[in-house]
Amino acid sequence: MSDEKPRRTRAEQRRETEARILAAARATFAELGYERTTIRGVASAAGVNAGLVMHYFGSKEELFSRAAMLPEEELPVGHPAEALLTSLRRRLDDEPVASLVVLRSMLTHAEASGEFRVAASAWLDRVGAAIPAADAELRAGLISAIINGVVLDRYLLKLSSLADAPADDILALLRPCFESLAGESG
Amino acid sequence: MSDEKPRRTRAEQRRETEARILAAARATFAELGYERTTIRGVASAAGVNAGLVMHYFGSKEELFSRAAMLPEEELPVGHPAEALLTSLRRRLDDEPVASLVVLRSMLTHAEASGEFRVAASAWLDRVGAAIPAADAELRAGLISAIINGVVLDRYLLKLSSLADAPADDILALLRPCFESLAGESG
DNA sequence: GTCTATACATCGATAGAC
DNA sequence: GTCTATCGATGTATAGAC
Numbered sequence: 001m002s003d004e005k006p007r008r009t010r011a012e013q014r015r016e017t018e019a020r021i022l023a024a025a026r027a028t029f030a031e032l033g034y035e036r037t038t039i040r041g042v043a044s045a046a047g048v049n050a051g052l053v054m055h056y057f058g059s060k061e062e063l064f065s066r067a068a069m070l071p072e073e074e075l076p077v078g079h080p081a082e083a084l085l086t087s088l089r090r091r092l093d094d095e096p097v098a099s100l101v102v103l104r105s106m107l108t109h110a111e112a113s114g115e116f117r118v119a120a121s122a123w124l125d126r127v128g129a130a131i132p133a134a135d136a137e138l139r140a141g142l143i144s145a146i147i148n149g150v151v152l153d154r155y156l157l158k159l160s161s162l163a164d165a166p167a168d169d170i171l172a173l174l175r176p177c178f179e180s181l182a183g184e185s186g
Numbered sequence: 187m188s189d190e191k192p193r194r195t196r197a198e199q200r201r202e203t204e205a206r207i208l209a210a211a212r213a214t215f216a217e218l219g220y221e222r223t224t225i226r227g228v229a230s231a232a233g234v235n236a237g238l239v240m241h242y243f244g245s246k247e248e249l250f251s252r253a254a255m256l257p258e259e260e261l262p263v264g265h266p267a268e269a270l271l272t273s274l275r276r277r278l279d280d281e282p283v284a285s286l287v288v289l290r291s292m293l294t295h296a297e298a299s300g301e302f303r304v305a306a307s308a309w310l311d312r313v314g315a316a317i318p319a320a321d322a323e324l325r326a327g328l329i330s331a332i333i334n335g336v337v338l339d340r341y342l343l344k345l346s347s348l349a350d351a352p353a354d355d356i357l358a359l360l361r362p363c364f365e366s367l368a369g370e371s372g
Numbered sequence: 373g374t375c376t377a378t379a380c381a382t383c384g385a386t387a388g389a390c
Numbered sequence: 391g392t393c394t395a396t397c398g399a400t401g402t403a404t405a406g407a408c
Contacts, residue, residue: 010391017391033294035221038383049393054385106343107293108219120345135355137347141339142359145348149335153327157292157334159306162327169321173328177363196373203373224401235375240403 018056021046025067030100034064034109065115068101072119080130080182085171088147092167096155103151120144131182139181146177204242207232211253216286220250220295251301254287258305266316266368271357274333278353282341289337306330317368325367332363 008016024046028037039060043050057063073090076083091099106116128140150170154162162170194202210232214223225246229236243249262269277285292302314326336356340348348356 013391033221035219035294039385040383050384051386051394052392055392058385060384104293107290108221117343117345120343124345124347135359138351138355139359141345141348141351142336142356144345145335145339146332146363147335148338148343149331149333150328152293152334152338153331157303157306159303159310159327159330161310161323162331165324165327169324170328173321173325173367176366177332180362180366181359199373225403226401236402237376237404238374241374244403246402 014056017046017048017052021048021053021056021063022067025063026097026101029064029067029105030097033104033107036108037064039063064105064109068105068116070098070102070119073123075123075126075130080127081175081178083130084127084143084147084178084182085175088150088174089167089171091147091151092154092170096151099151100155103148104156127182143178143181146174150174200242203232203234203238207234207239207242207249208253211249212287213283215250215253215291216283219290219293222294223250225249250291250295254291254302256284256288256305259309261309261312261316266313267361267364269316270313270329270333270364270368271361274336274360275353275357277333277337278340278356282337285337286341289334290342313368329364329367332360332367336360 021042025037025042028042028045032041037060039053040050042063043053046053053063057066073087076086102116124137124140124144127143128136131139133139150162153159207228211223211228214228214231218227223246225239226236228249229239232239239249243252259273262272288302310323310326310330313329314322317325319325336348339345340356
């Protein structure tokens, strides 16, 4: 009687709103961390009501999981050092926000939800396997630590000259480090 | 009529209790971060009442500032790379807890309180001044990032093999990195 | 000096109206 | 599909008794 026109199905409308909420959640979790992010705040940022967020996601925890979910990162092939530098570059340029959600959330919340820990662990295994050395695991761990530290200082703490420096300069200075850690020498 | 004996003056008693509260606060902030730390929890850990903590420190924010206050770290003299490795070693062995309060708190809270940012900035300036290169500031920032990343992965995220590795092994693998970043080559 | 009692705010979550 | 109303829990902070 009313809407004959194929404007939007209910399902479409829902997916659209859900996507808006997820985007707002991602941004807020990245900026404030888990604890300081409120359902009300996310809802407000998405232009909807707090009750609706709960209705869609059920709980704050679930909303967080959905928002922090990342497409698993595949390691580029080639010389390990170069591949890792490429990986770092992507995290510096393409998706600083995505990196932030994971990094900040691991610190404010995720001691409990071991999701990230397994993901990080898998990444470490792959890196370690690509390094020809007896202490490959430790070397992989150090490379991961360096990447985390750079993202941390640059985007979270906004410390030092790292925040302003071009990604190219950072990569150039870090290249010897990565080669030393991932290189062929045992 | 009652206490003639010089057991403890009221001021002494207060300082003692205050110290106990501060120790508990430090440990709790390090473990849980700012948001998840509660006055009640700190008070309970210190064996006193929550009201007393407020009475002494006035607010959670003030308690946090006092607890996170660190003796400013002087940079060892000598070759910059060696001095920085020594600095890292101290943070790995001597006082992981102290490092954690600052690091974790910068992430869960301290975007606001710029105290740490100035402290870190001063440290960076000193490191930068010791590096003979045109881009000394960026190099100092990267070294700081590496140190932060290592402490982060080892003690906060407890990720990877970093958590279990002996400090000596970590330092040995990192030495070329530090030399490359703080070295004489421009 | 230390503790009890409580005011006041905020948040996550639920139930139900429209 | 979306919003209002509200419950229950928790936390900071205050006032005052002992």
